[in-house]
Amino acid sequence: MRLQAAGVKLGYGDRLIVDGLDLGVETGTVTTIIGPNGCGKSTLLRALGRLLKPRGGEVLLDGKRIDKIPTREVAKVLGMLPQAPTAPEGLTVADLVARGRHPHQTWYRQWSSDDEGAVAAALDMTGLSDLAERPLDELSGGQRQRAWISMALAQGTDLLLLDEPTTFLDLAHQVEVLELVRHLHQEGGRTVVMVLHDLNLAARYADRLVAMRGGKVIASGTPHEVLTEDLLREVFELDAKVIADPVAGTPLVVPIGPLTARP
Amino acid sequence: MTRRPLRVGRLSWRVRPRAVTLCVTGLVLLVLLMALNMRIGEIDMSLADVLAGTFDVNSPAHFVIMELRLPRALTGALVGMALALSGAIIQSIARNPLASPEILGVTTGASVAVVAGVVASGSVNSGVSGLLATLGVPALSLVGGLLGAAIVYGLAWRRGLDGYRLVLVGIGVAAVFTNVKFWLLTVGDVNDTSRAMVWISGSLNARGWEHVVPTALALVVLVPVTLLGARSLDALRFGDDTVTALGVRVNLARALLILAAVLLAAVATAAAGPIAFVALAAPQIALRLARTAQPPLLCSALVGGVLTTGADLIARIAFSPIELPVGIVTAVLGAPYLIHLIWRSRK
Numbered sequence: 035m036r037l038q039a040a041g042v043k044l045g046y047g048d049r050l051i052v053d054g055l056d057l058g059v060e061t062g063t064v065t066t067i068i069g070p071n072g073c074g075k076s077t078l079l080r081a082l083g084r085l086l087k088p089r090g091g092e093v094l095l096d097g098k099r100i101d102k103i104p105t106r107e108v109a110k111v112l113g114m115l116p117q118a119p120t121a122p123e124g125l126t127v128a129d130l131v132a133r134g135r136h137p138h139q140t141w142y143r144q145w146s147s148d149d150e151g152a153v154a155a156a157l158d159m160t161g162l163s164d165l166a167e168r169p170l171d172e173l174s175g176g177q178r179q180r181a182w183i184s185m186a187l188a189q190g191t192d193l194l195l196l197d198e199p200t201t202f203l204d205l206a207h208q209v210e211v212l213e214l215v216r217h218l219h220q221e222g223g224r225t226v227v228m229v230l231h232d233l234n235l236a237a238r239y240a241d242r243l244v245a246m247r248g249g250k251v252i253a254s255g256t257p258h259e260v261l262t263e264d265l266l267r268e269v270f271e272l273d274a275k276v277i278a279d280p281v282a283g284t285p286l287v288v289p290i291g292p293l294t295a296r297p
Numbered sequence: 298m299t300r301r302p303l304r305v306g307r308l309s310w311r312v313r314p315r316a317v318t319l320c321v322t323g324l325v326l327l328v329l330l331m332a333l334n335m336r337i338g339e340i341d342m343s344l345a346d347v348l349a350g351t352f353d354v355n356s357p358a359h360f361v362i363m364e365l366r367l368p369r370a371l372t373g374a375l376v377g378m379a380l381a382l383s384g385a386i387i388q389s390i391a392r393n394p395l396a397s398p399e400i401l402g403v404t405t406g407a408s409v410a411v412v413a414g415v416v417a418s419g420s421v422n423s424g425v426s427g428l429l430a431t432l433g434v435p436a437l438s439l440v441g442g443l444l445g446a447a448i449v450y451g452l453a454w455r456r457g458l459d460g461y462r463l464v465l466v467g468i469g470v471a472a473v474f475t476n477v478k479f480w481l482l483t484v485g486d487v488n489d490t491s492r493a494m495v496w497i498s499g500s501l502n503a504r505g506w507e508h509v510v511p512t513a514l515a516l517v518v519l520v521p522v523t524l525l526g527a528r529s530l531d532a533l534r535f536g537d538d539t540v541t542a543l544g545v546r547v548n549l550a551r552a553l554l555i556l557a558a559v560l561l562a563a564v565a566t567a568a569a570g571p572i573a574f575v576a577l578a579a580p581q582i583a584l585r586l587a588r589t590a591q592p593p594l595l596c597s598a599l600v601g602g603v604l605t606t607g608a609d610l611i612a613r614i615a616f617s618p619i620e621l622p623v624g625i626v627t628a629v630l631g632a633p634y635l636i637h638l639i640w641r642s643r644k
Contacts, residue, residue, distance in 0.1 A: 085538050109544025116538035122392075122590055136532055137544035141525050145302050145311040189543070 036061050036225065037082060037112070037193060041091030044077050044249075051077045052249040054091065059193075064219050064226045066236040069246035070270050075229045076117060076197055078246070082227060083114035083195045109137035113186035117197040117229075121170050127181045128166040131156050134188030156188040159221070160214060176207030180214060187218065194218070196228035200235070208232065212239045237261050237284040245269050261285040316587040316596055323599030327374055330606040334373070335366040337613050364505070372504035372568055373609045373623065374602040375512040377575050379565035381601020382516075382523060384576030385583070385592035386558040389530050390551055391460040394584075397577040398562030400467030401555070404571035405474035406445015407438040407563065408497045411570075412478050415493040416485030434496060435508070435567040442563035445474060450555065457537070458551055499572030499624025501609050508568040515564040519557050520598070526554050527594055534591060572624045574631025575601050575608075581635065604631075 037059040044052040051074040059065055059082070067075040080086040081093055084100045093100045100108060113134075121130055134156065135149040157163045160180040170178055179199055186194055196215065200208040216239050218224050230236040236243060237257040244254040247269045253260045266272045272289055279286040300311040335347045342350070342358060350358030351367065380398065387396045398404055414437040453459075453466040478497070482490045495502075523530075529550035532540045537547050562576065579601035580592035586600075587593045608626040615621065 080538075083542060085541055104544075105541065105546055106544035109542065114538075114542035116536065116542065119539050120536045122534040124590060133532065133535070133543065136528070139528065141528060142308050142310075144309055144528070145300075146304070146307075146309045149309075150302065 035059060036096050037227070038094040039078065039082060039088075039091070040094060042078075042081055042088040042093060043090035044074065044081050044086060044088055046077075050089070050249075052081075055249065055251060057082075057244065057251060057254075059225060059227055060242060061225050062223050063241040064215065064228070064239060065242045065244060066240035067227070067229045067244045067246060068231075068233060068236050068269075069252075073246045074249040075246050079114075079195055079197050079227065079229050080116075083112065084108055085114065085116065106137050109189065109191075111191050112193040112195065113189040113191040114195040115182055115186050115197060115199060118201060119182055123171065125170050126167055127162055127170060127173070127184075128153065128157070130170055130181055131162075131166075131184045131188050134185040134190075137189065152188050152190055156184045159187060159218070160184040174207070175203050176210045179203060179207070179211050183211070183214060183218075192222075192224055194224050194226045196226065198229050198231065200230065200232070208235060215239060233261065233266075233287045234279065234284075237286070238279060238282050257284050261287065313587065313589065313593070316589065316593045319583065319587050319593075319596045320599055323596060323603055327599060327602045327606060330603060330610060331370040331374055334370045334606060334610050334613070335362060337610075338366055368505045368509050369501055369503075370606065372508045372512065373501045373606045375509065375516060376501075376565040376569045376572065377579070377601040377603070377605025378598040379512060379516055379519075379561040379601075380572060380576040380605070381579035381583075382520065382594060382598040383558040383561040383565070384601075385580035385594050385597035386523060386530065386554050386561075387576075388580050389591045390533060390554060390558075391464050392534060393460060393464055394581055395577070396464055396467075398558065398566075399471055399571075399576075400449070400464055401559055401562070402445030402447075402449035402467060402470050402474065403442040403559055403562040404445075404566050405471045405478070406448070407442035407566045408571055409474045409478050409481070410437045410441020410444070411496055412481045412485070412490075412493045413437075415489050415496075416481050435511070438567040438570075439563050442566055443559065445470070446559040446563070457548055458555075495622055496570045498622040499570040499627070500622035501569055501605075502620060502622070504569065512564055512568045515560060519561055523554070523557050523594055526550060526557070530554055530594075531591070570622075570624060572605060573628040574635070575604050575627055578631045578635050579604050 035058040039055060039057045041054050041056060042052060043050060043054055055078065067078065069075045077086065081088055084093065087101060095103060095108060095112065131153050135152060138149065157166055160183060162181055162184055165173065165177065170181060173181065183199065199211050203211065212235055215226055219226055240257060242254065243257050243260040245252045245260050245265060252269050253265055261276055263274060263276050266274045266287060274290055275288045276285050277288060300313050303310045303312045332344055332347050336342050336344060338361065346358050347362065349356040350362030353359065383398045387398060387401060388394055411434055414433060449467050449470050452470065453463040482493065529545050532543060532545050533551060540547050580597040583597040583600040584592045587596050604627065605623065608630060609623040612621040612623045612626040
């Protein structure tokens with residue numbers, strides 16, 4: 035396990051959101067954190083990506099405390115895409131993706147052939163090579179999100195943290211982005227940890243699910259192990275039926291609303 | 298926006314040909330404007346005399362050029378460069394094209410300190426003011442500028458620094474300082490306050506090597522520091538989380554760059570008073586000419602030098618033989634030009 039949280043306490047201001055949580059990210063898997071709004075899943079991801087310093091406990095990267103490793107060295111092995119990231123106006127896709135090379139550059143090495151190669155490869159992998167010179171603001175939501183993922187790819191890290199990469203996207207674009215994540219995992223054996231809202235997509239695209247509520251991990255394991263009717267009731271207070279997804283065979287959550295008309 | 302890779306062995310950069318052209322043009326124009334400025338004085342000289350006076354020790358003009366005219370021209374150029382560089386840094390960090398050292402409390406803090414010093418010492422003992430004018434004013438300005446910046450920074454800091462918060466706090470503090478300055482001017486002795494007025498409009502009159510040397514030293518140290526920080530400055534345009542994820546120590550980088558900007562503005566203001574608009578306009582002019590997304594640092598500095606030196610030339614010949622303080626001209630010219638730029642970029 036390359037990335038671990040051990041007894042972390044996390045919060046903002048006076049508010050403690052996560053109080054003593056343990057989590058190990060299995061190397062080479064896609065792990066998705068699910069849970070209701072405000073359960074601390076994004077907070078946990080931010081801590082794993084050293085964007086938030088724990089109040090207690092520790093986050094370990096390759097066995098060392100992440101806050102003791104120079105942030106630049108962390109950036110060479112761990113890429114993180116924050117929730118709803120913003121870019122300066124008029125920035126082109128190529129410029130955004132080139133930004134991912136930052137941790138590998140110094141003032142006297144600002145654009146090596148390695149950098150150029152990594153950016154071209156990242157654009158190619160996300161299918162954006164033809165759009166490289168287009169301003170980011172002109173792209174569709176899905177393309178824009180692919181560009182941001184492309185930036186994280188250009189960073190050349192084995193570990194990739196994605197905070198709600200599908201927010202604000204319509205279903206087709208959500209699938210487009212998650213297919214890309216799956217592809218990155220299969221091609222490069224990258225370890226991905228992401229936060230998702232859609233349970234059915236989470237079940238389909240993750241190897242492992244971590245279900246959180248009230249700052250605690252309630253269950254973790256394969257989608258089949260985690261996404262049960264009992265767990266949905268406990269974690270989401272949702273009455274639902276879980277059936278097999280007719281396309282992928284993964285668990286499919288079908289909510290039961292009390293007022294829903296039934297045949 | 299086009300950038301070409303430039304690689305020498307293991308060294309590599311991305312170069313914007315447009316920005317390089319702009320820098321070279323700016324440098325040539327700056328030297329030319331300095332030479333034109335050095336023609337003017339007690340006795341007007343030809344450009345040939347200026348050239349001879351600068352490089353030929355035996356020229357009759359040598360003494361006047363080296364002791365009076367060159368230091369004045371150099372002060373103008375260096376002060377303009379320092380102000381513009383400071384403005385370029387602050388505008389990038391605040392992500393706001395209308396930010397300038399004024400909102401960091403530097404220029405207004407310096408004005409309050411100088412006016413307070415002049416008013417206080419003048420009414421106690423008029424003999425002190427003479428000495429104060431040559432030695433004390435730059436020192437007061439420097440201290441006042443740094444204190445002003447410390448106050449703004451202290452009030453704006455809240456577990457990190459937010460660009461918008463900095464701008465808002467800065468505007469508030471600047472308003473307070475400006476009113477304290479006016480209050481001091483109204484309570485002070487008329488003779489003292491009129492002398493203070495020349496300084497607070499920004500003037501290059503009677504500037505000598507004692508003004509050139511500190512400004513030059515500050516630039517020699519701070520320009521390389523700023524250029525080293527340019528990559529972080531460029532990255533800081535993105536959200537803090539994104540930049541942190543890329544391995545930039547956001548708060549440290551921001552604090553160091555703001556410190557450099559404050560020092561540049563404080564030193565420039567100590568040498569020539571708060572010359573208006575150069576720090577605000579030069580980076581925006583450079584940005585538009587170089588067609589970059591944010592102010593190019595070196596180009597901004599050179600444009601700042603050109604603006605200040607050009608404005609001083611106008612200040613000296615427009616109402617000859619009366620010489621206006623350079624700050625009046627930069628304010629009169631800078632304001633409409635900036636409005637024009639903003640108006641044009643909106644279309």
